[in-house]
Amino acid sequence: MTSLRKGLARTRQSFFGRIAQAFGATEIDEDTWDDVEALLIQADVGVPTTLRLMERLKERVRRDGITRQDQLTEALKDELRKLLTEPTPLNLSGRELSVMLIAGVNGSGKTTTIGKIAYRMRLNNRKVIIAAGDTFRAAAIDQLKLWGERAGVPVIAGLPNSDPAAVVYDAISAARARHAEVLIVDTAGRLHSNFNLMAELVKVRDVLRKVIPDAPHETLLVLDGTTGQNALTQAKKFQEAIDVTGVVVTKLDSTAKGGMLFAIQQELGLPIHYVGIGESVYDLVFFNPAKFVDSLFENGDEDEE
Amino acid sequence: MFESLSDRLQDVFEQLGRKGKLTEEDVNTALREVRMALLEADVNLKVTKDFISRVRERAIGAEVQKSLKPSQQVIKIVHEELIETLGEPGRLNLSGPAPRVIMLVGLQGSGKTTTAAKLALMLRRDGRRPWLIACDTYRPAAVDQLVTLAKQINMPYYEEGVSAPPPDIAVRGLAAAREAGATVVLIDTAGRLQIDEAMMAELEAIRDRTQPAEILLVADAMTGQEAVRIADGFNQHVGLTGLILTKVDGDARGGAAISMREVTGVPIKFLATGEKLDALEPFHPDRLASRILGMGDVLTLIERAEQAFDERQAAELQRKLLKNQFTLEDFLSQLQQVKRMGPIGQILDLLPGMGRLRQQVNIDNEDAQRQLKKVEAIIYSMTPQERRNPKLLNASRKRRVAQGSGTSVEDINALLKQFREMQRLMKMIGKGRMPNLPGMFR
Numbered sequence: 117m118t119s120l121r122k123g124l125a126r127t128r129q130s131f132f133g134r135i136a137q138a139f140g141a142t143e144i145d146e147d148t149w150d151d152v153e154a155l156l157i158q159a160d161v162g163v164p165t166t167l168r169l170m171e172r173l174k175e176r177v178r179r180d181g182i183t184r185q186d187q188l189t190e191a192l193k194d195e196l197r198k199l200l201t202e203p204t205p206l207n208l209s210g211r212e213l214s215v216m217l218i219a220g221v222n223g224s225g226k227t228t229t230i231g232k233i234a235y236r237m238r239l240n241n242r243k244v245i246i247a248a249g250d251t252f253r254a255a256a257i258d259q260l261k262l263w264g265e266r267a268g269v270p271v272i273a274g275l276p277n278s279d280p281a282a283v284v285y286d287a288i289s290a291a292r293a294r295h296a297e298v299l300i301v302d303t304a305g306r307l308h309s310n311f312n313l314m315a316e317l318v319k320v321r322d323v324l325r326k327v328i329p330d331a332p333h334e335t336l337l338v339l340d341g342t343t344g345q346n347a348l349t350q351a352k353k354f355q356e357a358i359d360v361t362g363v364v365v366t367k368l369d370s371t372a373k374g375g376m377l378f379a380i381q382q383e384l385g386l387p388i389h390y391v392g393i394g395e396s397v398y399d400l401v402f403f404n405p406a407k408f409v410d411s412l413f414e415n416g417d418e419d420e421e
Numbered sequence: 422m423f424e425s426l427s428d429r430l431q432d433v434f435e436q437l438g439r440k441g442k443l444t445e446e447d448v449n450t451a452l453r454e455v456r457m458a459l460l461e462a463d464v465n466l467k468v469t470k471d472f473i474s475r476v477r478e479r480a481i482g483a484e485v486q487k488s489l490k491p492s493q494q495v496i497k498i499v500h501e502e503l504i505e506t507l508g509e510p511g512r513l514n515l516s517g518p519a520p521r522v523i524m525l526v527g528l529q530g531s532g533k534t535t536t537a538a539k540l541a542l543m544l545r546r547d548g549r550r551p552w553l554i555a556c557d558t559y560r561p562a563a564v565d566q567l568v569t570l571a572k573q574i575n576m577p578y579y580e581e582g583v584s585a586p587p588p589d590i591a592v593r594g595l596a597a598a599r600e601a602g603a604t605v606v607l608i609d610t611a612g613r614l615q616i617d618e619a620m621m622a623e624l625e626a627i628r629d630r631t632q633p634a635e636i637l638l639v640a641d642a643m644t645g646q647e648a649v650r651i652a653d654g655f656n657q658h659v660g661l662t663g664l665i666l667t668k669v670d671g672d673a674r675g676g677a678a679i680s681m682r683e684v685t686g687v688p689i690k691f692l693a694t695g696e697k698l699d700a701l702e703p704f705h706p707d708r709l710a711s712r713i714l715g716m717g718d719v720l721t722l723i724e725r726a727e728q729a730f731d732e733r734q735a736a737e738l739q740r741k742l743l744k745n746q747f748t749l750e751d752f753l754s755q756l757q758q759v760k761r762m763g764p765i766g767q768i769l770d771l772l773p774g775m776g777r778l779r780q781q782v783n784i785d786n787e788d789a790q791r792q793l794k795k796v797e798a799i800i801y802s803m804t805p806q807e808r809r810n811p812k813l814l815n816a817s818r819k820r821r822v823a824q825g826s827g828t829s830v831e832d833i834n835a836l837l838k839q840f841r842e843m844q845r846l847m848k849m850i851g852k853g854r855m856p857n858l859p860g861m862f863r
Contacts, residue, residue: 160463160645259561266561349673370616
């Protein structure tokens, strides 16, 4: 194993040595293409998207007569940006009560994200209420209540292990009674491959619809930014089950690049709304495609990679 | 879904034709597919490259065994090398003066708290006296979560809220546990990024003051390329002794396991496979290797079938089979056993060679589940006499059952036909004309 460690250290140097060159003014050769591939694969862009991008890039090199590696970088950034769209504004206004449903696998950061979104909305003077729909995980309700306090937003909760659909129903009544504008519904983390838990999620959604026919107005999937290729499967399955309308990606303050977002946006056409970048209530930013693409080319930590 | 490696290699070798030895060309062509499969399974790029070069060395010039096709020979070599890479399953090192300390570390949301409770439960079942110590003072309600879980399984714990520094809590918790006669102490720590120097220093402080026998990295099986940096970062700072992979019950290939194992050199000790607190399993390198390669996992399937299938019921069923007394009630209980094994599609995924079949038939889990529900409803709407003797079901009885179960007479006829088929099949198995299905009828 020590040899592997040394090997990794070596790659670090040579990789960045070459990337520095690659994005300098040297000529394009086989190594350049290897580096492009490495950059994309190691950012979790995934094999199919990487292959497609390389093909397009090679074609551009031929067509536009690109010879220098710095031109190639720009062309690659350009191609990457083309795969992403600017997020549309959240559809959470223009009616008495708008509902946002939040879902995702265990540990992706749903509760934290809700706290941050609620805080952001309250700063914009919107009247927000949160429904504690995760009645399953131990102390999830307490966790959400603490986030509610931080954000200055009331949390409607039932008892642990009660029916989440019932909690949601109560929360709608409470939201209406208090003239809230936005209701954010937390749900328990669940693996997309668990049939029964996905059926439960559909039920929560259906209860929302029964009371407010066009609800939920936004259904956001919270994805862990350190997740690899399974993120696409997750997004597909959640979309099939509850018509996801957008994505929040979390933990991008790590060294992970979140490259699976390209495939998710391409294949599923889902806008990416927010990016979670830390544990405080302010650590949520709007998704910015250009910045996101640039971040793929950043080395991150000195001794990383 | 990814196409399985065996399906892919079969395609490659169909073009290459059959030879006695694996030529360099065969191997290179095949290894391109293997490389793709590993990258799609989230194995780190560098780790993949090293792995491929090891396989290449072993494979070029290797004899193709008579019983195998060239594609199978390559898979065999890849599989063996992968098992070797994944290493032996690690056991917990708990020898030495009690109480032994196990410290759990990892990123946010990887599943440390739940895993701590699962481990405690497993250790108690092994006859040890575990204590849980709540040292996550950062995440809101993390202490409450551990306390709630501890109470659920009636496990002793130590907590002192969130105001004291975690290393102090750990030390006082250890003392309290020792006093109370604990033999193992599990320290739950806050999730943190491996690049957060201050938080990593805190882990080092906890380690230095509690001298853990085990420092286990709890990592999400769905992790991507980042796995190498996470595992390396934690290992550099605190010195890991093992890995626990969580959320293995999902459908991720789990290539992160190879990356983490390669970069740290420490063994994988457990897999967390579900929401229930007993869902913690020992790690089997062969099974994980099959899964990473997308080659199905017959062993897991067999084991699941065994778990789902109650021993006594099995014996009873066998007796009935021999006496030809298989009834609709037995049929129902059979269906329920199958249901307990998981969604049909998931079971198919576990069978090698089924990847392709699944694409062709496009099995719809929901549809399968609906069918099962329907069958249940029909049988529940019958009288006990009818269940034991379906011949009683005349037209008017069928109409009653249809009404009671919200189905139609056609549905009932279809079910009865299926049942008669099954009876016939059972009779054959009962008479030993068909090989026993593994784990089903023993």
